[in-house]
Amino acid sequence: MVTTDEKGPLTAKKKSVIIRSCDGDEFLVSESAAVLSTSLKKILEEKEDRLIHLSDIDNKTLAMVIAYLSTHADDGLSDDLKRSFDQEFVSGKEFDVLKYLVLATDTLQVTCLCYTVAKKMADIMKNKLVEWVRREFDIQNDYTPEAEAEIRRLDAWAWDDRQLEDD
């Protein structure tokens, strides 16, 4: 099955690449969009293979990344439009979705998307409790209660915010 996004018919005339997600679905991407990702660019330079298999990115995430890449590869759009697209792109997304996205940007090495997503994640995290962060990132607290209390005591000012949220 070949899925094309709305840019598909326009860019199909140019060279295009097929990217396969870990779910087995295939996406047709123009080469100009694919080379925005440093790792895809490397693969394309090394071999002439037009089919790239990504074993750790699922359908949903890959579709989002490709939508981002195609928009940024579009020369017809001004920088301002691209910037507002970036804002739209991350707004309203769940923290879980962002986690998958940031992982995908790391695999594909799309720096600008990585920054946008990291900024959004930081925005969500900034007023959260430590416990929330541990839960979301599945971190085991490896401090002893005494050591943790000591850290909190040293920088007590960071905790006195009345607006901290836990959900």
Place this chain on the structure above:
Amino acid sequence: MDSSAERVESIDDILMEILIRLPEKSIFRFMSVSKRWTNIITNPFFLKTLSRRRCRGGGRLLALIERNFFPVPWFKPLPRWPPPMNILPVIDDDHRTSICKYVPKLLGYFINSSNGLILCGRHPYQYHVLNPVSRKWVTLPPPSPVALDGYERKSVGLMCEENTSELVADYTVVIAAAHADDNTMRIESYSSKTGKWVVKKLAADSLGLLKLCQPPEVANGIFHWKSALHFGVIGVYDPRLDENHVQLLELPKDVVMNENFVSRTITRSPVDDALWYGFITRDNLQFFRLNGYSRSSGYSSTTTIPGTEWVLMHSVSIDWLRKEAGVPPGVQVERKDPRKTKKISLASFIPWNPLVAVLRQGPRVFLYNLETKSIQWLKFHGGLQYYGCDREPVCPYIEPYSEDASPRQSDSPKVPTSGESFGSGPQSSSSKGENDSHIVVDSEIRWEDLQLREEIGQGNYMHVRKLGFTIKGFTIAPFRLIWSSVSWSLEWIGWGFLHGEKDRNMPLKYSTETKMGCQERRGGRMGSWSDLVWIIHGR
């Protein structure tokens, strides 16, 4: 828990990208998430990135601080009026403007601020460096007691530096004095890295620097001293270069000879490190830019840069400015009552890109964007709006780093409904049912914090200790009242009695904070004796 969480957490690079975008406060808080997070946060690369972000500036304008640089000897109590550090919060954001509330006023006068740090104290012997975000301050050791030998110790400056070893910023404090006869400047600098004062003698080319009348303006890590206007020079000193000379810059000729001068200010553009000079007269507002002069462009510090190097970049007439800003027409002259003045003066620059100038008309302050020529009036949320010291500049206090890509200049005012902000907080320990509960209080209430201006001077504070309880809306607590000075101190122990409807069921500490909050909502009018009734028994 899904695997994505673990994977995000396990990749250091991703985690760093996220953490670096958090406010400083959150970074400190998240140090207790796990040992790995602490390791990432305290890793030198992370700290370097963080401190670079801190020094880049360009954050939101948080407040304006009125600079009143009176050389008050350290042993004299601070005069009651005007307040030593008048902070005028520009944005009404509980999370951030709380910094303004927590500045301990006992620290003395505001002298200078740089990248989120504030230098304050009592000139010329006592200096403190305060970080209002973490509410910590450091008292500097006294400057060297070496006789000044004809030097007048006059001007003090602070500069914040990058620091890669700790989560706190490094800074340099510089005290400059000029010699009357031999054209030298004596610079005492204190570095937080060494913890010591170092004295250095610098040569200067002309006598113009003699009038070190104001604190230096610090921009991009370089100190700039303005001379008295008729000398028409600026002294430039970069502590990072090991030079023994003060670079002198002559000002444009029209500026020096201008008799209609009102006020002036300097800054460095954050974009190209060029020096800008703002100048306002009775007729127009002008901005000059010094082309080609920057740290890298190889000017020798022993040559005085002539005034012809300045280029007039921007000029608007005062009449146009008045029309745009909606200020009624008037003459650019001083009035006896500064509140009635129609004069527009130039207070300072905000080093944003594009540059923004802070202009002041009587008690009101507005921003003027040099590129778009647009005007934005500032609204203050608290602070003493104006006390009439019209000639003193207001110094912008800018968020130490930029959290947003583009600095927002002000937020829409958000007025919390009374009781919401403190009463329902998770720390409010008592509820309506426990009217007669015991509350353990150990907090310090400063008169300055309450801003009770009548009769009780600075340096006196009240200490509420150990035990307080609330009965039917009245809080009773034992307290210790201390009037202190260096040579004497008077203690008074008794029972305090705090009344207020809004304070019911709240620990004393919060009730006073609520008081302050209410008064801020009333539009900046801070407490009076009727708000807070203390019945005092002598011991």
